[in-house]
Amino acid sequence: MDTELRDLFAFLAVLRAGGFREGARASGSSASRLSESVRRLESRMGVRLLHRTTRSVIATEAGARLAERLAPALGEVEAALDVVNHYRDRPAGTLKLNVPATVARLVLPAIVTPFLKAYPEIRLEVIVEESFVDLLAAGCDAGVRYDERLEKDMVAVPIGPRVQRMATAASPAYLAEHGRPRHPRDLLEHTCLRGQFASGHIPAWEFERNGEIVRVDPDGPLLVRLGGGVDLKLQAALDGLGIIHLFEAWLQPHFDSGALVPVLKPWWQPFSGPYLYYPGRKHLPAPLRAFVDFVKVSSPR
Numbered sequence: 001m002d003t004e005l006r007d008l009f010a011f012l013a014v015l016r017a018g019g020f021r022e023g024a025r026a027s028g029s030s031a032s033r034l035s036e037s038v039r040r041l042e043s044r045m046g047v048r049l050l051h052r053t054t055r056s057v058i059a060t061e062a063g064a065r066l067a068e069r070l071a072p073a074l075g076e077v078e079a080a081l082d083v084v085n086h087y088r089d090r091p092a093g094t095l096k097l098n099v100p101a102t103v104a105r106l107v108l109p110a111i112v113t114p115f116l117k118a119y120p121e122i123r124l125e126v127i128v129e130e131s132f133v134d135l136l137a138a139g140c141d142a143g144v145r146y147d148e149r150l151e152k153d154m155v156a157v158p159i160g161p162r163v164q165r166m167a168t169a170a171s172p173a174y175l176a177e178h179g180r181p182r183h184p185r186d187l188l189e190h191t192c193l194r195g196q197f198a199s200g201h202i203p204a205w206e207f208e209r210n211g212e213i214v215r216v217d218p219d220g221p222l223l224v225r226l227g228g229g230v231d232l233k234l235q236a237a238l239d240g241l242g243i244i245h246l247f248e249a250w251l252q253p254h255f256d257s258g259a260l261v262p263v264l265k266p267w268w269q270p271f272s273g274p275y276l277y278y279p280g281r282k283h284l285p286a287p288l289r290a291f292v293d294f295v296k297v298s299s300p301r
Contacts (some may be wrong), residue, residue: 004044005077008070011049015067017139019057091286092121098135098143101227103274106249107144107160112227115294122287126141130227131198136280137232141288142278146271156275161294165268167248168205169260173240181243184214184267191242192218193233195226205245207267214267218243 013034014023020031042049049063053295059067099108104126116124127140135143144159174191181187184207196202202223204215224233230246237244238259244251248268254260276295278288 004041007037007041008076009046010034011041012061012067012074012137013061014038014057014071016058023139050176052175088141090119091123091290093285093287094123094125095287095291096125096127096140096143098127098129098138098140100130100145101128101230102250103144103160106247107191107274110157111298113293113294114298118294119287128227129198130225140254141285142276142291144274144276146274153280154277155280157278157292157295157299158273159276160273161249162273162299163270164273165248165270166206166245167251167265167268168207168243168245168257168263169237169251170243170263171238171240171259172261174237174242175261177240181263184216184264187216187243187264188216190218192220193236193242193244194218194220194223195221195233196231197226205265206269208269209267213269214239236262 003158010023010029010033013029015021017023017025023029023034024031038050047062048060049066051058051060074098083265108126112126113123116122127138134142147156168187178190181190184205187205192205194202202217204217207214207216222228222233222236222241230250232255233244234246234250236242238254243263244260255262278284278292284292
């Protein structure tokens with residue numbers, strides 16, 4: 001690729017990611033290489049494009065105007081180059097997905113191995129985080145989220161189980177000592193293990209039975225960040241510390257072994273499964289197109 005064009009791509013990668021290190025991770029380059037490209041571009045244009053601080057990188061007025069006009073044009077360049085991929089025997093390249101921990105644990109394992117075996121020239125990168133992200137800014141091709149968190153201008157394709165449930169459970173030892181709740185509001189008198197989003201929001205526990213919806217906000221000694229902290233919360237439940245509220249499929253192995261006992265099962269609320277989402281555009285990158293087609297065939301209907 002021509003050096004000038006490469007420098008333009010580097011500028012956009014840094015700006016979208018909000019930093020040189022972040023841009024390097026998203027683009028598969030190095031921070032020093034991106035920094036050199038941006039300096040070269042600024043020198044060639046004779047104007048500063050980015051304000052650099054120790055904490056962030058933001059566009060100058062000139063940089064913002066350039067990015068505004070540049071992003072659609074370079075998107076078309078990428079799409080044009082990727083068209084050649086369709087003439088290969090097999091699609092090749094990198095596919096970057098952004099998914100929550102639940103999807104990484106419960107949905108992708110059944111898909112990733114057969115997909116990569118079918119397309120050995122595709123490299124899959126999976127970024128696991130709970131917050132909804134700007135895919136382009138994060139340097140990702142697609143993401144997986146639940147329908148209530150999808151942007152309206154995204155294309156959404158069902159992936160994984162179409163119906164899931166949140167389950168409530170406790171260890172036999174906990175229930176022997178503290179008794180079993182009979183109604184969701186009884187949880188307010190129990191020790192519960194909670195989760196928190198990166199934003200600081202602690203989601204209420206929601207239950208439903210015969211059209212009645214009950215939301216409770218119980219208390220407990222352990223609060224973990226949803227995603228990376230879930231295994232810690234689960235282990236605490238197994239150790240008898242309190243009651244846990246988590247995806248049924250995540251808890252099922254422990255139900256099968258008897259290490260955990262279902263609680264309030266008639267109240268477990270079903271909800272629709274996750275969706276693979278990506279920006280709507282005419283020409284999808286070949287690795288993403290292959291993944292979308294694979295998911296459409298392999299996902300339950």
